[in-house]
Each structure stands twice: as structure tokens, then as C-alpha cells.
Amino acid sequence: MSEKNREGKRTARERLAEEREKQKVAEKRRRTLIVAAAVVCVLGLAAVIGIVAANTGDDSSGDSSGSVAEPKGATGKDSLAVPVGKDSAKSTLTVWEDFRCPACKSFEDGFRSTINELTKAGQLKAEYHTVTLIDSNMGGSGSLRAGNAAACAQDAGKFSAYHDVLFENQPKETEDAFSDNGKLIDLAGKVDGLVTDSFKTCVNDGRHDGWIAKSYKAFQDAKFKGTPTVLLDGKNLMDDQTMTPAKLKQTVQEANK
8 A cells, every 4th residue: 555545544643643742752852952851841831930921011911910811701710711612512622732733733634623513513612722832842932922813813702713724824833933923913814804903903912921821831730741632521532542533523422412
């Protein structure tokens, strides 16, 4: 069988596993450039503290009391999740993602249509958490800038569509193209009615930077292994080696019977 045919038979789950393995290798390579491996955790925490400090005094994103500007409709513990779907749905999908993460894109490419179908049908509620893992591991600010822009889209009631646009147009991990607010605003043009003066101001001012930093701190405190981390009613989908979009759909539909 040709390599092309073998690739075609891979499941979305296998591609996701591959991307996550690449992410682990990249992280390990970066760690060798640091004096001690333990410093990585310190640097990750320092990055979060630095973001919050940078926003101190800016009422739009944070202040000295530690408050943050959460996007409209944020829910969950400490209001760190953006909900998509109906509250009455019997199943909840909790997703921790980084817009700059290749493994997250692989997950989205494989499961996006199924998740969107189930949320629109009222059978599944998705809760999205944004983190900045790649910024911490690779340097740059694309994870943060894209996360803030997605939160700004939530303010406008267009999170889901813009979330999909960002992953569909994700640049190479090493390019950090999402650090450019202008590019993020240009991509917002793909979502009908999103580009307004209010949205552009929100993106350029980093209104929700402190909220994104708080989300990443929660991700670290939970000791999740990497992105994406996807939980279905509290159970980690990444631990199920047989998980496919079809199996996810079947599981959710059975819970709704």
C-alpha cells in the first residue's frame, strides 16, 4: 500500500496523537537550551505573572487587585470558560486549547464538524478554555493575542465562528503570525459582522489578556499534560485510543436518549 493510502486510512485520533508527540519533542528540545529542566516551570509561571503585571493599571484587562475583564457570558469556575451550545444539553465537552498549537488544530480538523453538529442540535454543550502553552514553550505572543481576539469575538456573540476561523488558518507553530493583531482582525473579516470598531479596539488593547493569563494558570494548577485536553463529562477523551468523531457522536446521542 502506498504511503498516501496509508495516510488516508489514519483516524483523526492517530493524527492527533502524532501532533501531540511532535509537540512533546519540540518542548524537550527547547528545554535542553535552558540551564535546568526545573527552570521551565518557573519560566511558565513567570510568563503568566508578567502578563498580569503588564496589564496592571489597565482597566480593560486587569488591575492591581488581580481582577480581570472576562468576556461576556463566560462561565464555569472563576468564569474561565466560553460556552457554546444549550445549557440543557445532557453532555458537556470541556476543551483546553491553544490557538497556536498544531495538535489542537489536528483535533479541531477531525472533530469540528461533529462538535458543531451536536451543539447546534442541543445535545452537547462545549466549554472552551484558552491557554498560552506554546508562547511559554516556544516564545512569542501568538497564543495570547489570538486568545484575546477570540474573547473579543465572544463579546460580539461570534466566538464559535471565529474560533473555527483561527484554527482553519493557523500558521506554522514557529512563525508566531498570530502575534500580529492586524492579521487577527483581517481573519475576523471571514466572520460576518465581527469587524467593528469595538472589536478592533478590544483586540488592539488586549482587553482580555489578564483573563487569558488566569486561564493558563488554572490549566497549570490542574496539572494537565498538554493541549488539547478534552474532557467529556469529566472523562479525558485523550485517554481513549479508540475515540473517533463517530464514537463521540454515538456516546453523546446515547446520553441524550
